Amino acid sequence: MNTRNKIDDLFKEAMAGYRVEPSIGLWRRIERRFFPPSRFSPSGLITSIFLLIVAGLMPWLLIPANKYEDKEPNIPAENARRGYLIKPVTLNKSFTDPQTMQQTAQVFSVEPVFYEASSLFTGDHDSEELYLASAIDPADDPAILPLINAINDQKTIRENKASEPVDKYTPEWIHRMTSRKTGLMNTTITGEDLPTHRENNIASTFSPYHERSYFRTTELSLGANFVPTVVFYDPNPYNQMLGGEAIVRLDLSGFRISSGIGYSRMEDIGSYRIDYKSYDSVGYFLDVVSFSVDPKNPDDIVLLLREEAIYDSVPHFTITEKNNSYSYIDIPLSFGYSFLNNGRISLSVNAGIKFSWLVHKNEPVVDFSVSNGELIGIERQVPARMSTNWRFTAGLDVGYLLTDRWSLHLEPVFEQYISPVYTKEAGYEPRKPIVTGVKAGIFFKL
């Protein structure tokens, strides 16, 4: 039988529906116990793909489109001239000179266009068809001058055809034509077969300087990478690290060297032990309030007792966790080799080192909130972070050429810490975690 009294009712009524908001970290602790962290998180990959798509759209968003077709109606009729737009085409197969067996050919595409006549094309050239070696703006293309020279040469040839033998000019033409074959040329042409009528067979004849500019082997590029990675503190759960870097890259005949500066930020769960003491009841004693002689039995003494609780300072401890964040300045240096360059796609392997410098850390103050408790001390369970780190880095870079100068890059990366992340302390084995992730970026060829 449940015999109740006023005290029971008082407390039962007061405690009905009594609510206390749990601390912020409680759900996280439950979550970490009930949902063991996955070894693979697709969020970084999804983010990388998304950013790659965004980066791929950037050139179209930032660079004005070359809508020359739309501009044609704006050219005054008296200044409009007909020409051919000559664009270098990315070499996707080799051309071999039958005489020298040298693979030095360059292929151009030709597209009829209208252009606005300028002082360069006045006089006798007004009525002629010109070839403009330009992909975007003819005035900015270094190929325009040699092309004009070629046209002038052809004009000279034609004008002097009657008085001077063609052979005088033929050797040079043959040299140009065989050394730099173009889409306009017949690669098997010889001196004897040189056509006399060339109005529709004019080719680009670049000077050695401009030829080198089109066949250069050294390239300098600037780029930016977004670098989401995951740091594995085996056997503990992973932590995500987000970063970005600005890169300068020098390509030299397939080899490349790159460096730059980056910023990365990562979160870490800091574990703290809080020692405190509280005055808790540890038992009780019976206090003699009064005593008297038993009137019925004078030999006995009747004691009036009162129970008193015994309180003592009892030490306790609890473990609490805080989200700490750390920001680093990174300086990468890597060397690579491009082993595949097929049209728009390129594949390169890279390896190097990365120096990281801890520039900012956010370690929230550990709260102590125990009623009737007195704080003894807070002990950090994980040592402090090192201010500098070295990492070995390796990656496989996949490049996609958007235009002649802009390219997108996606590079799965692997990193191994050479120096430990945490300072060395007694009883704590310094960790050298591994890092995996993806670099997604865009590069511009200078």
Add this chain to the structure above:
Amino acid sequence: MNSDDQIISGCLEGKRKAYNMLFRKHAPVMLGVCMRYCKNQIDAEDVMQDGFIKVFTQIGKFRQEGSFEGWIKRIMINSAIDNYQSNLKHAFHADVNELEETISNGDEQDLENDIPDHLNIGKEKLMQMIQQLPDGYRVVFNLYAIENYSHKEIASMLGVSENTSKTQLLKARKTLRRKIEETIRYQYINRVAI
């Protein structure tokens, strides 16, 4: 996804969001329950953490016979009892079992005396009084006075005799009564002083 049925079905499908919803919906009340069985909020959160892990792992066993909240509460109380019993092994304990006294009706009547019908004591203060009880008193008082278990059931749950349960309940009531009297006296002194 707000009703318990939706939350339960979400949890059974393994949806993390459903587990989080379950926690957010029931944690404040359950922490209020756990705090009654512990000395402070930190210990209560530890008990509740164990309780929710049990809820999550055993949610498939919930039969729709009673309320879901009642089922969770029952698990939390069991978790609190487990915690109490595990602490018994380590902590210094004034074993009240050895100090069993004959409880007379007079003792029960004494407890009724001098307690006004309407007390002006806040819930937080009452919670504090419960938390300051010795562990054994606190558990028995909670189970008997607030959860409405009988001494037989409590004895079975705690592995003690019914008499021990009764003794501890009586001592808990005495202690609480003294604390209430002190509070009332303190309030009276303050009023006089003002």
